Amino acid sequence: MSPSNLPDAILAAAERLKPHVRQTPLEHSLAFSQLTGMEVWLKLENLQHTGSFKARGAMNKLLSLSPGQLAAGVVTASSGNHGAGVAWGLGRLGSRGLVFAPENAAEAKLDYIRRYGVEVRKHGVSGDDTELFARAYAVQNGMVYISPYNDLEVVAGQGTVGVEIAGQLVMAQEAGVPSQQPPLNVFVTVGGGGLISGVAAFLKSVSPRVRVIGCQPENDAVMMASVGAGRIVQIDALTTLSDGSAGGLEPGAITFDLCRSLVDEWVTVSEQEIREAMRRFIGSEFMLLEGAAGVALAALTKAAGRYPAQQAVAVICGGKISLDGLKSIL
DSSP: OOGGGHHHHHHHHHHHHTTTSOOOOEEEOHHHHHHHSSEEEEEEGGGSGGGBTHHHHHHHHHHHSOHHHHHHOEEEEOSSHHHHHHHHHHHHHTOOEEEEEOTTOOHHHHHHHHTTTOEEEEOOSSHHHHHHHHHHHHHHTTOEEOOSSSSHHHHHHHHHHHHHHHHHHHHHHHTTOSOOSOOSEEEEEOSSSHHHHHHHHHHHHHOTTOEEEEEEETTOOHHHHHHHHTSOOOOOOOOOSOGGGOSOOOTTOHHHHHHHHHOOEEEEEOHHHHHHHHHHHHHHHOOOOOHHHHHHHHHHHHHGGGSTTOEEEEEEOBOOOOHHHHHHHO
């Protein structure tokens, strides 16, 4: 598969994933619409299997593997949503695999991955160390390494979020809900760039009117910095509530060029803006969300004045937040 064929690959992934993933709701938000002056829709991937969109990309990659590759087993590096997505997919397919995590990974997150019956091992101080080790382990043991974002099959799986958004807005029009045009502004939190690359590639193939806004925390905006520099760069990142989007980009990441060509605008938000957006969502929508999802909502709120009376979709990319994390924002 090449990047130019990505929209077709996303449609194929949507068919492939139908028996496995949930079509998550696209809900009109009265609270965020009144706050921003836009017609705001929330794509609720916090209600996806494993509590995150990551299940889509992981499962699409697993379904692309041959029986022999599945029998040999897969390897990934993650202490969060990607690891859970791979573990969940392996369980559904009755296959085996191994998840490597950094030494300092939270045990609660690792226990969540283990519940799907996949072995978790610790290696390395940083996520980069863990990933390098996991890739080498896969090669040495004849297994397939599954990247959280640097893989077109993974990106295609994440892009099925865009397929659902397009279809659900048509359904909303037919139901008489106040949505008379295709989405103009889609706010997506960016870490490695797999989700926004897939969503943007599909929606822009459907309608050239779509604008895709990349959303990152001020404390860790490596993709925006890389796009601005014209090359993948390293930054001195700070701790952020958006731990699901934190971390650097590996050299040669396919998502870098995709983000350069597909993302129309970038918005960064402060930790306080993330915290306020999360509180507002919990108080008005009566659901939980994780810090990375709060970034998209914070960016939507911050940039609202640029798009008066227009439509907006914010992707609520995940819902897993610890009790300590919840206490810190309330």
